[in-house]
Amino acid sequence: MEEWEKIYNEESEYIYRFIYGMVYNQDDANEVLQETFYRAIKHGKKGVKNMRAYLIRIARNIIYDMWRKRKQEEERMREREESASDVDLRMDIEKAIKGLIPEYREVFVLKEINGLNYDEIAALLKIPIGTVKSRLNRARIELREKLRRKLEM
Amino acid sequence: MKCNDFKRNISLFIDGYLKEDLKKEFEEHISSCKECSEFLKDILKISEEVKKIEIPEPSPFIFERVKNRLKERVFPKAFVLKVAFATSLSLLAVIFSFHFVNKGREEYARRYIKELYIIKEKSTGYQMPVYNVENNYIVSTGRSGTF
Numbered sequence: 001m002e003e004w005e006k007i008y009n010e011e012s013e014y015i016y017r018f019i020y021g022m023v024y025n026q027d028d029a030n031e032v033l034q035e036t037f038y039r040a041i042k043h044g045k046k047g048v049k050n051m052r053a054y055l056i057r058i059a060r061n062i063i064y065d066m067w068r069k070r071k072q073e074e075e076r077m078r079e080r081e082e083s084a085s086d087v088d089l090r091m092d093i094e095k096a097i098k099g100l101i102p103e104y105r106e107v108f109v110l111k112e113i114n115g116l117n118y119d120e121i122a123a124l125l126k127i128p129i130g131t132v133k134s135r136l137n138r139a140r141i142e143l144r145e146k147l148r149r150k151l152e153m
Numbered sequence: 154m155k156c157n158d159f160k161r162n163i164s165l166f167i168d169g170y171l172k173e174d175l176k177k178e179f180e181e182h183i184s185s186c187k188e189c190s191e192f193l194k195d196i197l198k199i200s201e202e203v204k205k206i207e208i209p210e211p212s213p214f215i216f217e218r219v220k221n222r223l224k225e226r227v228f229p230k231a232f233v234l235k236v237a238f239a240t241s242l243s244l245l246a247v248i249f250s251f252h253f254v255n256k257g258r259e260e261y262a263r264r265y266i267k268e269l270y271i272i273k274e275k276s277t278g279y280q281m282p283v284y285n286v287e288n289n290y291i292v293s294t295g296r297s298g299t300f
Contacts, residue, residue: 016208136164
């Protein structure tokens with residue numbers, strides 16, 4: 001258990017950044033982080049070469065399971081017409097990220113919040129680099145379209 | 154470079170993956186197309202703002218909760234319930250099997266005696282008194298009775 005505690009101290013903040021970037025809810029993020037380490041310890045470290053990637057994959061699966069249980073439409077929170085009073089750009093960006101479909105959102109979060117490069121994202125998600133490039137590009141274009149008016153202000 | 158190509162390659166440009174020959178075309182397009190130049194500026198602004206988003210700290214109790222859950226796992230409720238259920242079923246199966254074995258023995262004894270009576274009656278011509286088998290004991294029912 002001491003070894004796992006050390007892993008927790010080293011990796012939890014990084015994993016949490018990914019989780020929070022996906023769910024943007026502190027209670028959910030804490031729950032997912034707890035469940036991530038619970039499953040990781042239960043499963044064990046045998047055969048794990050990259051602990052960080054392993055933990056992110058577990059967290060990702062938990063998030064997707066959570067979304068499946070809840071209604072998809074509620075989780076995506078598709079952006080409606082913004083009210084004029086909503087002037088905080090960062091809050092708008094958070095809302096806009098939450099409005100991205102999961103496949104775009106996770107690539108965007110791993111790139112912009114976790115700072116991974118294309119190869120690392122491709123290896124972690126087990127998708128081709130071309131898919132990483134196209135999803136990231138679409139995420140950025142979609143965010144720009146959603147936030148266009150706010151960015152002009 | 155056309156605007157569609159520009160938008161398709163914008164991420165490669167920002168993240169430093171665009172090949173040199175395309176990069177030159179890209180930069181030329183930025184200087185000649187106001188709309189695409191604004192587009193790039195907005196994408197960079199979003200990237201900048203995302204990095205400033207304050208991500209809260211995770212709860213300090215998470216690892217303790219994980220350890221507690223792992224301790225509970227040694228005797229989880231579901232596991233105990235399953236074992237109790239399986240044990241009860243096994244006990245019931247044993248009890249029923251004793252009951253049916255006894256029934257089987259009674260039936261076997263009844264048939265055995267009947268066969269003996271038939272043989273005896275045929276060989277001696279004497280009508281045997283009828284007996285019954287109850288709880289593994291042979292009891293007389295008098296002259297008439299059934300097996």
